[in-house]
Amino acid sequence: MRGRLGERLVAHVRTWRPYTLWYVGLVGMAGHAVTTDRHPFTELAAAWTVPTLIWVAAHYLGDYFDAELDALSKPQRPIPAGLIRPRTAVWCGALLATAAAAVAAAVNYRTLVLIVVGIGGAMAYNALLKAKGLLGNLVRGSLTGAALVFGAMTASDWPPAEVLVFVPVFWAHDAASNLVGTLRDISGDRAGGYSTFAVRHGLRTAVHTAAALYALAVSVATAGLLTLPEGRVGGLVTLVIAAGLGGGAFGMLFASGPAPTAVVALRAHEVLVVERMLLAAALLVPSLEAPVVIAFLAPMLAVTLGTQQAMRARHEFPQAAPAYSGDGTATAPATSS
Known part of the structure; x- marks a missing residue:
């Protein structure tokens, strides 16, 4: 009995994807930091907590909608696997979304519009748009842009123009990383009838499209940081480090030829999972200053790296991951070690 309970608790932790858990909250904090030079703990905490609660709620609801597809691939x-019941996933998602709405209302009731948009967008993505090609990736990216706006509204009634400049950064970046994430699932998506961009247009086109979106994100981030009145150097240095990691991720994909294996796609996405935390930090450094940002970013990065190493391949691949031919069909297994 005790072993079964522990197994179920681990299953919930796996559903949270702890290696992705910290990023969207950092985006919310970035929105707050760009908006004001005053940073009360309660406002910063809300800027991190609400997007994070919605993020985890979306994982529960997404796994519920993907249950049939996951049963195949x-x-x-x-x-x-029977470790979490479908209705339990729905209840967990609903409770987390309700908690997010309660905190958001306490901070700024106007943000409830963003909460509804965020939850509705996440459900629409998972239930319908995920299978609709590039539109699904773009909608998915827009949800992280909404997290930035929410963070700004923890410090202001409405988001100022200097924050809105950065919304395309996270929209384009997360559309790109989401597209990279679909590269490892192309065989299962095709079998399940999910017409993702990679299924429709092939791996090569998907990689080039993701790279273009990533380049757009970095370009807009650079331009936006140059508009800030102070602290630009620290922000730009952090952005350069993030861009170096991002370039390495796409370098892996391009170096693997026209048809990256699922394992290569996973490795590239793992790099982007770390890189995007530094991207968000690039907006935090100008206002909070580098030592403060490093103090809370370092343990988040440590947990991210550790849980990716311990959990991610097991979550993505049953035993072995297929390699793909140019048209995306499975050809031979590749180990996930």
Whole structure:
């Protein structure tokens, strides 16, 4: 009995994807930091907490909507494996979304519009748009842009123009990383009838499109940081480090030829999971200053790296991951070690 309970608790932690858990909250904090030079703990905490609660709620609801697809290609995941019941996933998602709405209302009731948009957008993405090509990736990216706006509204009634400049950064970046994430799922998506961009247009086109979106994100971030009145140098240095990691991720994809294996796609996405935390930090440094940002970013990065190493391949691949031919069909297994 005790072993089964522990297994279920681990299944919930796996559903949270702890290696992605910290990023969207950092984006919310970035929105706050760009808006004001005053940083009360309660406002910063809300800027991190609300987007994070919605992020985890979206994982529960997304796994619920993907249960049939996961049963085909990822039967080891908690719902198809029978470790979390579908209705439990719905209840967990609903409770987390309700908690997010309660905190948001307490901070700034106007943000409830963003909460509704965020939850509705996440459900629409997982239930419908995920299978609709590039539109799904773009909608998914817009949800992180909304997190930036929410963070700004923890410090102001409405988001100022200097924050809105950065919204395309996270929209384009997360559309790109989401597109990279679909590269490892192309065989299962095709089998399940999910017409993702990679399924429709092939791996090569998907990689080039993701790289273009990533380049757009970095370009807009650079231009936006140059408009800040102070602290630009620290922000730009952090952005250069992030861009170096991002370039390395796409370098892996391009170096693997016209058809990256699922394992290569996963490795590239793992790099982007770390890189995007530094991207958000680039907006935090000008206002909070580098030592403060490093103090809370370092443990987040440590948890991210550790949990990716311990959990991620097991979450994505049952035993072995297929390699793909140029048209995206499976050809031979590749180990996930």
